[in-house]
Amino acid sequence: MRNAVAAEWVKLRSIRSTWLCLAGGVVVSVLGAVALGGAAAMEQPAVQATEPAVSVMLFSQYASITLAVLAVTTEYASGTIRPTLQAVPVRGRMLAAKSIVVAPVLFATGVLGGAVAALCAYLVLLAPVFPAPAVLDPAEAAADLLGLGVFHALIGVLAVGVSTALRGSAGALAALFMVTLGLPLLLVMTGGAVALEVSLRLPTFAGMAFLESTDNLTGGPLPYPPGEGLAWLAAWTALALAAGHAVLRRRDA
Template structure:
């Protein structure tokens, strides 16, 4: 496993798409947080600088998803999945190595990107035009940043599982977009109570509950505690990895 993880780390850091995804995540998070923070400051005198960072996760998560998808599908597109499986013939080990490399990278990216976006938001909201008193409380900020890291790590591993099952970049990204944003919003828009209850437990809204977000397109706080949100997100992640492993074990490279 150690050698398999070392190989996956070399592959992940040596492809340009990894760094482009990380950079795009920083840009979206910083600009989105500043925009949402400015809007919040117009309505409230006190704004915790990490709140808009959490809210913009609805969109910034796709940088993490893209990184995780490409970590798997690039090998299928180029044909390098064959030497990978020759080097690591135990397919479950290969998939686990990918997940165990992607997860800490995205955890660190979530924490550092969130910190940069929160600091940028705090500094911008100090401008006299906003007439607000932005807050960057150490304890609350640290807790929010750690949760952001966990969210990014779980979403990344979920994307690894889906990508192993579907094997193509376009199909994986489309499926993940529908599962994380398209389908939840469609179900919420129906207004049917049962459909809304289902949508609120799909990955993105479960993650927003874990992050403690009230600005989540549902019009208020989610109707269950952060711990349950984490459990739902972890369950979806485990299901995606199980599906990816089932396909990987049965199909040829």
């Protein structure tokens, strides 16, 4: 396992798309946090600087998803999946190694990107044009940033599982977009009580509940606690990995 993880780390850091995705996620986080923070400052008496950084995860998650997808599908596109599986013939070990490498990279990026976004939002909101002052509570900020890291790590591992099952970049990205945003929005738009309950437990809304984000598509706090949100997100991640492992074991490279 140690050798498999080392090999996956070399592959991940040597691909240019990895660094482009990480940089893109930070840029989206900063721009989104500044925009959402400015809008919130016009309506609220005070704004915790990490709140807009948390809310923008709705968009920044796609940088993490893209990184995780390309970590899998580029090997199928180039044919290098064959020597990978020759070197690591236990396929579950290869999938675990990819997940072990992707998760901490995205965790660190989620924490650091969120910190940079929160700091930028805090500095912008100090401008006299905004009536609401910026607040930066250290304990709340630390909890928010750690939560962001966990969310990005889990959504990335979920993307690894889906990509392993589908094997193509276009198909994996389309499926993940539908699961994380398209399907939840469609279910919310139906207006049905059952459809709404289902949508609120899909990965994106589960992540919002875990992060206690009130600036979400429902217009208010989600109707279940953060712990349940984390449980739903972890369950979807485990299901995606199980599906990826099942396909990986039954199909040729």
